[in-house]
Amino acid sequence: LKHSLFLLSQPFKLCNCFKVIIGLMVKSLSFVKPLYPVTPSRPPSTVSYVERARQHRWQCSDVTFHCSEGALRQQWIQTIREQLTALTSRPKHLLVYINPHGGKQQGECIYEQKVAPLFACASISTDVIVTEHANHARDHLKTEAELKKYDGVVCVGGDGMFSEIVHGLVSRTQRENGVDQNSPEEKLVPCSLRIGIIPAGSTDCICYATVGINDPVTSALHVIVGDSQPMDVCSVHHNNTFLRYSSSLLGYGFYGDVLADSERKRWMGPARYNFSGFKTFLTHHHYEGAVSFLPATDILGTPRDKTRCRAGYVTLPNLCFCSIPEYEMGWGVVRGKFLAINAASMSCACPRSPKGLSPAAHLADGTTDLILVRKCSRFNFLRHLLRHTSKDDQFDMTFVEVHRVRRFRFTPRHWQNDSELDLRENGKQLFSQICRDHPACSCSPAYSSWNCDGEILPHAAIEVGVHCQLIKLFTRGIEEQPLFEDLANPPCAL
Numbered sequence: 309l310k311h312s313l314f315l316l317s318q319p320f321k322l323c324n325c326f327k328v329i330i331g332l333m334v335k336s337l338s339f340v341k342p343l344y345p346v347t348p349s350r351p352p353s354t355v356s357y358v359e360r361a362r363q364h365r366w367q368c369s370d371v372t373f374h375c376s377e378g379a380l381r382q383q384w385i386q387t388i389r390e391q392l393t394a395l396t397s398r399p400k401h402l403l404v405y406i407n408p409h410g411g412k413q414q415g416e417c418i419y420e421q422k423v424a425p426l427f428a429c430a431s432i433s434t435d436v437i438v439t440e441h442a443n444h445a446r447d448h449l450k451t452e453a454e455l456k457k458y459d460g461v462v463c464v465g466g467d468g469m470f471s472e473i474v475h476g477l478v479s480r481t482q483r484e485n486g487v488d489q490n491s492p493e494e495k496l497v498p499c500s501l502r503i504g505i506i507p508a509g510s511t512d513c514i515c516y517a518t519v520g521i522n523d524p525v526t527s528a529l530h531v532i533v534g535d536s537q538p539m540d541v542c543s544v545h546h547n548n549t550f551l552r553y554s555s556s557l558l559g560y561g562f563y564g565d566v567l568a569d570s571e572r573k574r575w576m577g578p579a580r581y582n583f584s585g586f587k588t589f590l591t592h593h594h595y596e597g598a599v600s601f602l603p604a605t606d607i608l609g610t611p612r613d614k615t616r617c618r619a620g621y622v623t624l625p626n627l628c629f630c631s632i633p634e635y636e637m638g639w640g641v642v643r644g645k646f647l648a649i650n651a652a653s654m655s656c657a658c659p660r661s662p663k664g665l666s667p668a669a670h671l672a673d674g675t676t677d678l679i680l681v682r683k684c685s686r687f688n689f690l691r692h693l694l695r696h697t698s699k700d701d702q703f704d705m706t707f708v709e710v711h712r713v714r715r716f717r718f719t720p721r722h723w724q725n726d727s728e729l730d731l732r733e734n735g736k737q738l739f740s741q742i743c744r745d746h747p748a749c750s751c752s753p754a755y756s757s758w759n760c761d762g763e764i765l766p767h768a769a770i771e772v773g774v775h776c777q778l779i780k781l782f783t784r785g786i787e788e789q790p791l792f793e794d795l796a797n798p799p800c801a802l
C-alpha cells in the first residue's frame with residue numbers, strides 16, 4: 309500500500325517496469341470477490357489502477373487489500389480518498405454527448421458497457437445526452453449548456469461528433485469574449501474545458517492520432533487520470549465569412565471527392581470509405597488552381613523529419629497566430645493541376661494508415677502540413693497512396709510537395725468572385741462548358757469539394773489560418789513504446 313500511495317502522489321512518474329500505476333480508484337466494497345475468509349469486521353478493500361498493455365492500450369486492474377484492524381483499514385481508505393481529491397487535474401463532473409448513429413451505431417452500448425462503469429468507479433458524476441439529430445451537441449454547447457458545472461466535455465462518436473463539440477465550445481468561447489469569428493485575422497480565445505473522445509466512429513482519426521489507439525477503455529482512463537494535451541485548430545473562411553473549424557484533415561480533390569461520394573452511402577457504415585475511395589481512385593479527377601501559403605520558417609522541424617509528435621513534446625506558443633500584413637512578404641504560390649490538396653494539422657493517423665497523412669505533423673505547434681499532389685498517372689498515385697500504409701516516404705515522389713505553413717489560401721481556376729454562386733451549380737455549368745469545348749477528352753469537373761474533418765464545405769475558394777493550442781484534450785499525446793515489452797512476465801509487483 310505504501311508503494312501504491314507513493315506512486316499515487318506522483319501519478320505521472322514512470323518506472324522501469326511494465327506495470328505502472330498511474331492512478332488509483334477506490335471501488336465500492338460490494339464489488340469485491342474476497343480471496344480470503346472475510347468477516348463483517350474485516351471486509352477487504354479493492355483499489356483499481358491503470359496499467360499499460362500493448363500498442364498504447366491502457367487497461368484497468370484491481371488489487372485487493374486485507375487488513376485485520378478496522379481502524380487501520382479506515383485510515384487506508386481515508387488516505388487514498390484524500391490523495392485522489394487532491395489531484396485537481398482529474399475531472400469530477402463531466403458533460404457527455406453520445407452519437408447513437410456514428411460508425412457501427414454502437415455509441416450508446418460502448419458508453420454504457422465500457423465507459424460508464426469506469427467513470428462511476430472513479431467517482432466522476434456525469435450528465436449524459438444522447439443526441440437526437442446532427443448538430444444537437446454543437447447547438448446545446450453553443451447556447452444552453454451550463455458549462456460552469458463541468459470540468460470537461462466528453463463525446464462518444466467519431467471525428468464528426470468531435471467536430472460538433474469543437475464548434476460548440478469554440479463558438480461559445482468567442483461569443484462570451486466578444487471575438488468576431490468572421491474575421492480571418494482575429495486571434496481566437498482558447499477554450500478552458502478539456503474534451504474527451506470515446507471512439508465510436510468510422511475513422512476516429514483524432515482519437516487515434518492523439519492516443520495511439522482507438523480503444524474506448526484507454527480513452528476513458530486518460531479522462532479519469534486527468535491528462536491534458538493542447539491542440540491546434542484551423543479556421544476556414546470564404547470571402548471574410550467564417551465557414552468551419554478543422555482539427556485534422558482539410559482535403560480538396562481526392563479526399564473531398566471520397567467524402568462527397570461516401571456521404572450518399574452512410575448506410576454502408578465505415579466500409580463506405582473503401583468503396584468511395586476505390587471509385588474515386590478510378591475516376592482520377594484532377595483540379596486546377598492556385599495555392600498560396602505562409603511557410604512556418606520560425607519553427608524547428610519540417611514535414612520530412614523522422615521525428616514524431618509524442619507525449620511530452622513541448623512547443624512554444626509564441627508567434628503562433630500571426631496577422632497577414634506582418635508576414636505578407638513571405639508568401640509562396642504554387643499553381644497547377646492537382647489530384648489532391650491536403651492540409652494535415654496533425655498526423656491524421658488512423659487504423660487505415662497508422663502513420664497518417666503527415667507522419668511528422670505536430671498536434672500543438674501552430675502549423676499545418678500542406679501536401680500538394682500534382683496530376684500524375686493512376687499508377688503513381690496508387691504508389692503514393694500505398695506508401696501511407698508502409699514505412700516508405702509518401703512525400704519522396706516527384707509529383708508531391710509538402711510545406712509546413714501557418715496560413716494558406718486556395719483559389720480554383722475559373723473561380724468567379726461571387727459568393728452567391730452555388731459551388732455545385734457553378735461546377736456543373738463549368739464542367740459541361742469545358743466538355744463541350746473538348747468533346748473527346750476525359751475532362752475533370754472544374755471544382756472538387758473540401759473535406760473538412762469529414763464535413764463537406766460549400767465553397768472551393770477558402771482561406772485557412774492555424775490557431776495554436778486553441779483547445780485541450782483529455783489525452784497526453786502518443787507515448788513512446790517501451791523498448792522491452794514482456795507481457796508474459798509482468799515483472800513489477802505492487
Ligand SMILES: CCCCCCCCCCCCC/C=C/[C@@H](O)[C@H](CO)NC(=O)CCCCCCCCCCCCCCC
Pocket residue numbers: 466467468510511512513556557563566567581582585586589656658660661664665690693694696697759760761762763
Ligand atoms: C491502396 C490502399 C491505400 C490506402 C491509403 C489510405 C490512406 C488513408 C489516409 C486516411 C486519412 C484520414 C484522414 C482523416 C479524415 C477525417 O477527418 C475524416 C472524418 O473522419 N475521414 C475521412 O474523410 C475518411 C477518409 C477515408 C479515405 C479512405 C481512402 C481509401 C482509399 C482507397 C484507395 C483504393 C485504391 C485501390 C486501387 C486498387
Ligand SMILES: Nc1ncnc2c1ncn2[C@@H]1O[C@H](COP(=O)(O)OP(=O)(O)OP(=O)(O)O)[C@@H](O)[C@H]1O
Pocket residue numbers: 406407408409410411412438439440441442443444464465466467468469470472508509510511512513762
Ligand atoms: N442523433 C444523430 N442523428 C444523426 N446524425 C447525428 C446525430 N448525432 C450526431 N450526428 C452527426 O453524425 C455525423 C457522423 O458522426 P460521427 O463522426 O460520430 O461518425 P462517423 O462519421 O461514422 O465517424 P468518423 O467521423 O470518425 O468518420 C456527424 O456529422 C454528426 O454531426
Ligand SMILES: [Ca+2]
Pocket residue numbers: 540652653654669670671672673674675676
Ligand atoms: Ca499542428
